Amino acid sequence: MARLELQRVTKSLANGQRVLRDIDCAVNDGELISMVGPSGCGKSTLLRCIAGLEAITSGEIRIGEQRVNDLPPRQRNVAMVFQNHALYPHMTVYQNLAFGLRVRHVARAAVDARVRRTAARLGLDALLGRYPRELSGGQRQRTALGRAMLREPGVFLLDEPLSSLDIPLRAEMRRELSALHQSLGTTMVYVTHDQSEALSLGQRVVVLADGAIEQIDTPDGIYQAPRNRFVAGFVGWPPMNFLSEDWLHDTGLDTQCIEYGIRPERLRLRPGARGDFSIIGKLERIESFGGEWQVEISRQGSRVIARVPPETKLQRGAELRLWFRREDLYAFDRATGSRMQAWR
């Protein structure tokens, strides 16, 4: 177990392109932090830099008390789970699990005991003699996790480990992973492009864009108080509605310098208190999710999505008015994109 610290970590490619810019971040001992961002934002590169698979250009990476910038991966006390599991195809589950210990010259009997204990914990005991090609996606995933666990690393690095699984399995593995983190108590860095996964797993979430950190906060903090327009639009599904001037001209709000956003679940079909705002548009689409509907209204080419309780009276093509409280609006500076704190 160890604390992970990144100080002004920067990585430039040979052509001068900066793929990581001044990354400052500390992951506490035993914390599970998730890193999320659109593809190409540098999150996987950052993870590979922490692992030692890629070199950084400047800055410092510390694991525990040690500066690891110049250490090879095997001396960094990290384990990594890869997106496609990266199991050794020519080795059985047992051999896959044991490889890291064998390499470290752990005695055969100790290897055997540890492999079997970990396999039992992950429900792999019956599969030890199988080859990766004979396993299901979830079993491969567990094997990859087991291999990482056997290293007993200070820091556990997970690179989109669930993205190759189908959706129901993904939810199950996500719960298992969370439980595993609780029982192991190891520091974990979890990289994903799926913001809902990032929020549900991470004790804190790092949002990355274009090689730089946009915000670090708890999942609730990220969702409730995004620091800027990018984070607000990236986190949450369906994404936050950004209201163009057309929607708001009866409200008297300043739309010159400020852009307003509202979360889909904050829009309602009926007015609440006096003084609520409303917007009106043509009902374009109704999508039912059983207990909840997502409705989309449009006005002069701009669209707004709302999450509302099922309402049989809604008619496609008709005008629909949606209500919201003034304090549910988010306000962003049009020039800088940063959120105007005073608003809420």
Added chain:
Amino acid sequence: MSGRGMVLRASRYAVLIVMALATLFPLLWVTSIAFMRSPERFAGTPPLWPDHPTLVNMVNIVHQQRIGHYFLNSLIVAAATTPLSVLVAGLAGYALAQAKFRGHRLVSWVVMFAVLVPNQALVLPLFEMFSAVHLVNHYAALVLPAAANAVSIVLIQAYARAIPKDILDAARIDGASEWRTFFSVVVPLMAPMLAAVAVLTFVVSWNDFMWPMIAMQKVDMQTLPVALASIDREHYQNIGLMAAGATVAILPMMLVFLASQRYYLRAVSAGSVTD
């Protein structure tokens, strides 16, 4: 199966059978001639089948011609060349495919270019070099030049490109050194291609003629192909004896191929590695 499918299948097999016969025919004929008593009396073209099969050519090739001795020379050279060449090509091909190092492109191009250089063009400089270090008439004169083979390197490089990078990274994180990664992970993944390269190397070494003829000037050091060719010169044309020598010479290659056929075919037909 439909009638059309049957016809298609039958004609496909017919073509394959004709091709197989065309390939096998000379081999079978040579083997058959090896068991004929003085086939040269048939004014040029020996018959397909011996009228009175005999082992006299076989006995002569072993006793008079000391074929066992040359056979052993060839075997020593091929057995030393094959593992060495596979190791060198395996390391070089893997490094060129997966490692990042300065001048990587240049080296790749040089290797590619080396494929185009005919062996005959190398004979003179090689001879100069081996004379200078007094290795002419040494097994090393045949083994060392064959140890680094550009064709093998290019074949393995192409194959090694398909090894997923994540698997290599996983090994590094698991704590394996580069050597350990190579032998424990890379070699098993490249096994089919390494086997194919081994077979090719063995066959090329076994059949090589020009360089062994020049580098091995002592009769005692000659390899089988060179010794067989001199049967022709020393005596009047003894076709039966030559056929017997050729038959004996084919045997080890058949064994090598049969033993590695499974891997060999996998590498030649697949061209891809793992999932």
